[in-house]
Amino acid sequence: MAKFHVTRSGKTEPCGATVRACPLGGANHFGSLEEAVAYSLSPTFAKREVYTRVQSEARRMAENAAGRKLAADNVWIESSSSGVQGEYQVRYTVPKEEGFHIAQLPLFLDRDEFEDWESVKEERN
Ligand SMILES: [Zn+2]
Known part of the structure; x- marks a missing residue:
């Protein structure tokens, strides 16, 4: 087939x-x-497309900040406490190092993009 x-x-x-x-x-x-x-044409595909776009942007920012390549699993985003609407923090871990780092530049997303990113991220975990 x-x-x-x-x-x-x-x-x-x-x-x-x-x-x-x-x-x-x-x-x-x-x-x-x-x-x-x-x-x-499904919402599932649309969400995954948003996830891929947001995740690769976050990874690019984390790699710039870290000055090295990072595995996709070592990069994620979280809400920022700055109070600025749409501002998210890009966080990353460096292998063999404890704790996480926060990329200096914020990532701006609308609420829907963040929710799509979050729901696909959860599916994958
Ligand atoms: Zn194929």
């Missing part, structure tokens, strides 16, 4: 991976084109 996948940008196409596992991961593969299209 042909397999279809949904790319990160939401495109549906036949999966060409045969030798190695497809880098898009099992959750993005479907037995029919109709199922793949339905997923690409």
Whole structure:
């Protein structure tokens, strides 16, 4: 049976991976084109897209602050206590070091973006 996948940008196409596992991961593969299209239009997909965008921005900021590459699992965001609306803190841990660091620059998100990020983050934990 042909397999279809949904790319990160939401495109549906036949999966060409045969030798190695497809880098898009099992959750993005479907037995029919109709199922793949339905997923690409679903709120679940939209949330995951927001998560990926927010998480990669947070990771970029953390890596700038740390001056080194960091694993995705070592970077997260939390509400800021500054009282500035939409301001979040990017936090990260450095392997073999205790405690966490806070990136100097704040990350600005709207409430929906933060909630999408949070719900996908929880699914993954
Ligand atoms: Zn694939």
